[in-house]
């Protein structure tokens with residue numbers, strides 16, 4: 001179980017310090033899928049980075065299965081079983097795909113990299129011996145990075161907008177892969193996403209805005225609110241067209 005209590009992050013920028021995250025308290029259980037969503041710039045990636053240790057927490061604390069990890073480095077947290085697939089994966093790694101996967105898998109060395117590449121929608125034989133470099137497309141890199149996270153046996157798996165740059169066919173495969181990961185492992189899965197298909201995987205939806213958690217809700221309630229907004233929007237359009245009554249809108 002991952003627990004955040006009153007977590008805040010203040011970063012030092014060129015124009016002085018900026019408070020990126022504030023007062024975040026969350027209890028995230030094993031074997032559950034949490035989907036974090038919210039407006040651009042709301043703080044989702046920063047929260048993922050605070051969990052991974054890329055951003056140092058300046059307030060509050062984080063525990064994993066009761067162990068305080070607040071002051072641990074990225075490497076130490078990775079060793080404890082936290083993994084993060086970046087929103088924009090790094091380029092120029094210069095490793096062959098299969099070596100990168102082996103390195104990522106670490107002690108879980110019996111990794112079947114062919115199946116993992118297939119799970120993220122890549123034809124394994126075209127990729128295993130390819131070098132990870134600037135010739136790879138954004139979507140290819142993104143999928144290889146997601147596969148490298150899937151290769152590890154993790155306690156907390158964080159995926160930052162896994163759908164970004166991924167084609168519709170591979171996206172379908174990817175949602176099935178997240179569901180399968182949830183079935184076969186006890187990991188706490190946290191997916192940052194704006195996609196309804198991913199939101200439908202969620203046991204809980206965490207809304208992050210203005211640097212904090214503004215709501216924790218169910219996918220049914222969250223998607224219901226979205227459709228309310230849609231109908232409000234339809235009503236507004238109808239109202240502008242002065243046929244609000246015909247549209248069944250009283251607002």
Ligand SMILES: Nc1ncnc2c1ncn2[C@@H]1O[C@H](COP(=O)(O)OP(=O)(O)OP(=O)(O)O)[C@@H](O)[C@H]1O
Nearest residue numbers: 011012013018020039040041042043044045046047
């Ligand atoms: N190292 C940093 N220094 C200064 N400001 C930062 C830093 N990292 C993030 N921010 C700011 O914190 C805010 C939240 O950024 P973050 O990347 O977490 O948003 P996000 O919710 O992931 O957005 P998106 O949906 O666009 O990916 C933004 O205003 C961003 O500019």
Ligand SMILES: [Mg+2]
Nearest residue numbers: 044045046087
């Ligand atoms: Mg982000």
